[in-house]
Amino acid sequence: MSGSVHEATVIGINSLAREVVEWVLRTDPPEPLRFRPGQFISLRIGEDADGAAILRSYSIASSPGQPELSLILKLVDGGAASSWFRKLALGDRVRFTGPMGFFGLDLEHAGDVVLGATGVGITPVLPMIDELLARPNEHGRVRLYWGNRSPEDLFWQEELAARVRAHQRLEVRTYVTAEAPGWSGLRGRITPAVLADLGELSRPVFYLVGNGAMIRELKGELVSRGVDRKRQIRNEAFFE
Ligand SMILES: Cc1cc2nc3c(=O)[nH]c(=O)nc-3n(C[C@H](O)[C@H](O)[C@H](O)COP(=O)(O)OP(=O)(O)OC[C@H]3O[C@@H](n4cnc5c(N)ncnc54)[C@H](O)[C@@H]3O)c2cc1C
Structure with missing residues (x-):
């Protein structure tokens, strides 16, 4: 699915964690962009030596219906898009294509939903959780496994905690690998x-997002334990 072209103004820049920054965009015209949680947009961040566009994809970290994206x-370090974003200032204009992508929630879940994210792979997950929690006819558990290197990488702690307090069926498990x-x-x-907890889950659907190596490994392990690759696993790799 290829999205349409939009222009937007940078209206907020917020540091969330170590080298993790949020850019808040207001699209023109001011009505909100229509998208499904899990979708991404594509930004042209420059050109290579042959004049070909350099594009980068970013999952939408806000929920549909909000005035800002x-x-x-x-x-x-040294990343082309990372350097481009570092120079973006309030009031700057950006152009993007979208929304795009098929990493979204199934229209309904008969059982549990497991969200497995590493690092900044959490970005589409909070809007997906909000979509899930707003569904009146789903009662299975919604369990997030979020893997990070260090506590300094964490953000959205209060946002997640507030949702856990408000919804008994949401469980958030945050893991850190470094000492x-x-x-x-x-x-x-x-x-x-995730593998150790498999037996606790009822008819789970898995949504895996972030590091491509994690996705490959976890997907392979799930399939080898009888999870149906097509019906029970959805994934979005941010990088390899
Ligand atoms: C569908 C989709 C959605 C994405 N959504 C997001 C998002 O919401 N937020 C986000 O930050 N990125 C996201 N990405 C990754 C993003 O498109 C860029 O790859 C990333 O910002 C690095 O771009 P760069 O030009 O700065 O670095 P590059 O020059 O492209 O890469 C430099 C090196 O960094 C590695 N790398 C890239 N990302 C990471 C990372 N998170 N952790 C560790 N190493 C990394 C690359 O593998 C490469 O080796 C998404 C990618 C896809 C395909």
């Missing part, structure tokens, strides 16, 4: 954690 980036003296939460990678 949020993008959240993990800035990568972190002040961290008393869960440790390790999400792949073994």
